[in-house]
Amino acid sequence: MAEAKTADATASETLLRVEDLRTWFHTFSGTVKAVDGVSFSVKRGEIMGLVGESGGGKSVVGFSILGLIDPPGKIESGVIEFNGENLKDAGDARLRDIRGRDIAMVFQDPMTSLNPLHTVGEQMDEMLRLHTDMDASQRHARCVEVLEDVGISRAADRLKAYPHQFSGGMRQRVVIAIAMLAQPKLVIADEPTTALDVTIQAQILKLMRRQIRDNGASMILVTHDLAVVSEMADHITVLYCGKVVERGPTDDVIRRPSHPYTRGLIDSIPNPAHRTARLKQIPGAVPDIRKLPKGCNFQDRCPRVGAVCRESEPPLVATGARAHACHFPLKEGETQ
Amino acid sequence: MLGYTIKRLLQMIFVLWIVSVIVFLMMSFTGDPVFMVIPIDSTQAEIDQARRILGLDRSLFEQYLVFMNGMLQGDFGRSYVYRQPAMDLILERLPATMEIVVVAMIFAALVAIPLGVYAGANPNRTASRAIMSGSLLGISLPSFWVGMMLIFLLAVQWQIFPSSGRGDTVEFMGLKLSVLTLDGWYHIILPSLTLSLATMAIILRITRAGMMEVMRQDYMKFARAKGVSRRGVLYGHGLRNALIPVVTIFGLQLGDLIAFATITETIFAWPGLGKLLIDSIYRADRPVIVVYLMLVAFIFVVINFIVDMVYTWIDPRITVK
Ligand SMILES: Nc1ncnc2c1ncn2[C@@H]1O[C@H](COP(=O)(O)OP(=O)(O)OP(=O)(O)O)[C@@H](O)[C@H]1O
Ligand code: SF4
Ligand SMILES: [Mg+2]
Numbered sequence: 001m002a003e004a005k006t007a008d009a010t011a012s013e014t015l016l017r018v019e020d021l022r023t024w025f026h027t028f029s030g031t032v033k034a035v036d037g038v039s040f041s042v043k044r045g046e047i048m049g050l051v052g053e054s055g056g057g058k059s060v061v062g063f064s065i066l067g068l069i070d071p072p073g074k075i076e077s078g079v080i081e082f083n084g085e086n087l088k089d090a091g092d093a094r095l096r097d098i099r100g101r102d103i104a105m106v107f108q109d110p111m112t113s114l115n116p117l118h119t120v121g122e123q124m125d126e127m128l129r130l131h132t133d134m135d136a137s138q139r140h141a142r143c144v145e146v147l148e149d150v151g152i153s154r155a156a157d158r159l160k161a162y163p164h165q166f167s168g169g170m171r172q173r174v175v176i177a178i179a180m181l182a183q184p185k186l187v188i189a190d191e192p193t194t195a196l197d198v199t200i201q202a203q204i205l206k207l208m209r210r211q212i213r214d215n216g217a218s219m220i221l222v223t224h225d226l227a228v229v230s231e232m233a234d235h236i237t238v239l240y241c242g243k244v245v246e247r248g249p250t251d252d253v254i255r256r257p258s259h260p261y262t263r264g265l266i267d268s269i270p271n272p273a274h275r276t277a278r279l280k281q282i283p284g285a286v287p288d289i290r291k292l293p294k295g296c297n298f299q300d301r302c303p304r305v306g307a308v309c310r311e312s313e314p315p316l317v318a319t320g321a322r323a324h325a326c327h328f329p330l331k332e333g334e335t336q
Numbered sequence: 337m338l339g340y341t342i343k344r345l346l347q348m349i350f351v352l353w354i355v356s357v358i359v360f361l362m363m364s365f366t367g368d369p370v371f372m373v374i375p376i377d378s379t380q381a382e383i384d385q386a387r388r389i390l391g392l393d394r395s396l397f398e399q400y401l402v403f404m405n406g407m408l409q410g411d412f413g414r415s416y417v418y419r420q421p422a423m424d425l426i427l428e429r430l431p432a433t434m435e436i437v438v439v440a441m442i443f444a445a446l447v448a449i450p451l452g453v454y455a456g457a458n459p460n461r462t463a464s465r466a467i468m469s470g471s472l473l474g475i476s477l478p479s480f481w482v483g484m485m486l487i488f489l490l491a492v493q494w495q496i497f498p499s500s501g502r503g504d505t506v507e508f509m510g511l512k513l514s515v516l517t518l519d520g521w522y523h524i525i526l527p528s529l530t531l532s533l534a535t536m537a538i539i540l541r542i543t544r545a546g547m548m549e550v551m552r553q554d555y556m557k558f559a560r561a562k563g564v565s566r567r568g569v570l571y572g573h574g575l576r577n578a579l580i581p582v583v584t585i586f587g588l589q590l591g592d593l594i595a596f597a598t599i600t601e602t603i604f605a606w607p608g609l610g611k612l613l614i615d616s617i618y619r620a621d622r623p624v625i626v627v628y629l630m631l632v633a634f635i636f637v638v639i640n641f642i643v644d645m646v647y648t649w650i651d652p653r654i655t656v657k
Binding site for chain 2: 063066071096104105107
C-alpha cells in the first residue's frame with residue numbers, strides 16, 4: 001500500500017503542502033494554540049490519515065485549509081499550498097471557488113451536516129449550481145448518477161426527500177455524494193464514521209475509499225481511530241496538542257512507531273492481532289492546551305520521560321520518509 | 337390535508353362560539369344601555385318601551401338566542417348611537433386600521449429581520465451591540481410618547497409629514513384605501529412607524545436569538561464548505577431555520593396591533609377602529625362593541641390558522657394531523 005518513494009517526491013506529485021501552520025484562538029481565558037507549527041503534505045491520489053486524541057487540533061487543521069476559521073480564531077502563520085497556490089493568502093472569493101469544487105469536506109455527524117429544511121436534491125443541486133455551468137437537466141442527471149454511485153437506490157425519487165427521511169448511514173452517503181459531486185481534487189473527511197454504527201462504519205469507509213480512488217482524488221482522513229487509519233491511509237500524521245509528533249508511511253509507522261505517543265495509540269487498539277495481554281490506555285489525560293508544560297507536551301504521560309524532556313521541546317526530526325519529535329524515540333521492535 | 341382543514345375550521349367555529357358567549361355575558365352585566373339612548377327626562381313608559389324595542393325586557397337566555405340568531409344571519413344589531421348596522425360601522429373603519437397595521441408589520445419585518453440576522457451572525461461586533469441596545473429602547477419606550485415625539489419632530493418642527501388624518505383615499509374593490517395615493521402614504525408613515533417600533537424590536541430580538549442558535553449548527557459550516565457565499569449561508573440556509581419562533585411572534589403581534597392600534601389612532605386622529613371603539617365604550621354602544629370584539633377574535637383565530645400553515649411550509653418535519 002505505502003511505497004517508500006516519499007523521499008524523492010517531486011513537487012508536481014504534491015497536491016497539498018502544509019508548512020508550519022499556526023492557528024490560534026484568542027479567547028478570554030487565554031490563547032489556545034490549537035494548531036502550532038504543523039507541517040505535512042498530501043500527494044495526488046493518496047489518502048493521508050490525521051490522527052490523535054480529542055483536542056489534538058485535527059479539525060482545526062481541516063478548517064484552516066479551507067479558510068473556515070472564525071474569530072476568535074486566526075491563522076497566524078504558515079503556508080497552505082494547494083496545487084501550487086497559497087490558500088492562506090487567497091481572498092474570500094477565491095476560497096469560495098475552491099471550497100466544494102477543488103476541496104470538499106465530509107463532517108463527523110451526518111445527522112447535523114445536512115440542512116433539515118432543504119431536500120437532498122436541493123442541497124446537491126446547490127453544489128453544482130455554484131461550481132459548474134450545467135443546465136438544470138444536466139445537474140439533475142449528475143445528482144442521480146452520484147447518488148447511485150454511493151449506493152442509494154431509486155435515486156431520482158430520493159432527491160425529493162428531506163434528510164430526516166434517511167437513516168444515519170444513508171445521510172452520510174448523501175454527504176459523501178455532495179462532496180464528490182463537483183469532482184474535487186481533495187476531500188477532507190473529519191471523522192466521517194464516528195457517529196455511525198460499527199457495521200455501517202466499514203461500509204462507509206469502503207465507499208469513501210472507492211470514490212476517492214475512482215475519481216483519482218486525494219483525501220485527508222481525520223480520525224482518532226488508528227485502526228481505521230491503518231486500513232485506509234497511505235500516510236499518517238499524528239498530532240498531539242497541536243503539533244506533529246510523528247509522520248510517515250502508514251504500514252511503517254504502525255509496525256515500528258518511533259514516538260511513545262504513537263506507540264500508546266497503537267497499544268490501545270482493541271485488536272487481537274496485536275496480542276497484547278490486555279488493552280493499554282495511555283495514562284493521564286490531554287493537558288489543557290492553554291497551560292502546556294515547558295519542554296515536551298507529552299512528558300506527564302510518557303513512560304520514557306527524561307530530564308531533558310522537561311527542559312527542551314523535541315524538534316521534528318526527519319529521516320527518509322519518516323519524522324518524529326522525541327528525545328528518546330523507540331527503536332525498532334522496542335515496546336516502551 | 338382536507339381533513340385537517342375541516343378539523344381546524346370546526347375548532348375555529350367552536351372558539352368563536354365560546355368568545356360570543358363570554359362577550360354576551362360581559363355585555364349583559366355591564367351597565368344598562370337604555371339610559372344612553374333615551375332623553376334624560378323620559379317617563380317610565382318611554383323607558384319601558386325603549387327596553388322592549390332593544391329586547392332588554394326578555395330573559396337572559398332569550399336575549400342570548402336572539403343575539404346568536406342575529407349573528408348567524410350576519411345581523412349584529414344597530415348602533416344605538418349612529419342608528420345604522422353595527423357591522424357596517426366596523427367594516428367602514430376596518431380598512432383604515434388594517435392599512436396602518438399591515439404597513440407597520442411589513443416595515444417591522446423589513447427592518448428587523450436583516451438586522452436580527454446580522455446581529456445573530458456577528459454577535460460580538462459593535463454594530464450588533466448598538467442594534468441590540470436600540471431594540472431595547474424600542475421595547476421600553478411607550479408608543480404614545482414615540483408618536484408624540486414623531487409628531488413634534490417630523491410634523492411640527494421640520495414639517496416633513498402631516499400630523500393627523502388619512503389623506504387622499506382611493507376606492508378599491510369597495511374599500512377606501514390611502515396606500516394607493518402618494519398623499520395617503522405621507523399620512524400613513526408616522527402612525528405606522530409608531531405602531532411598528534415595539535414589534536420591530538421584538539422580532540429583531542427573536543430573529544437574533546434564532547440565528548445565534550442556528551450559527552452553531554453543522555449544516556451552516558457544511559454549506560460554507562460547499563462554497564456558498566456568506567449571504568447565501570445566512571439567508572438561504574440559516575434564516576429559514578430560525579424562522580418558526582419569528583412567525584409565531586409575528587402572528588401574535590399582528591393580532592395585537594389590530595386590536596390595540598387604538599392609542600396610535602387617537603394620537604394621529606386616524607379614523608380607524610380604535611377611535612370608534614373608544615367612542616362606543618364611552619356611550620355604551622353595545623352592538624358596536626360586540627361586533628368589534630367578535631371581529632378581533634375572528635382575526636386572531638384566522639391568523640393562528642395561517643401561522644400553523646406557515647409552519648408546515650417552513651419546516652417539512654412539522655406535519656398537520
Ligand atoms: N472556536 C474555538 N474557540 C476556542 N477554542 C477552540 C475553538 N475551536 C477549537 N478550539 C480548541 O482547539 C483545540 C483543537 O480542537 P479540534 O477541534 O481541532 O480538536 P480535534 O483534534 O478535532 O478533536 P476531536 O477529536 O474532539 O474532534 C481544542 O483544544 C479546542 O478546544
Ligand atoms: S520527548 Fe521525552 S517526554 Fe516527550 S515523548 Fe519523547 S521521551 Fe516522552
Ligand atoms: Mg474534531
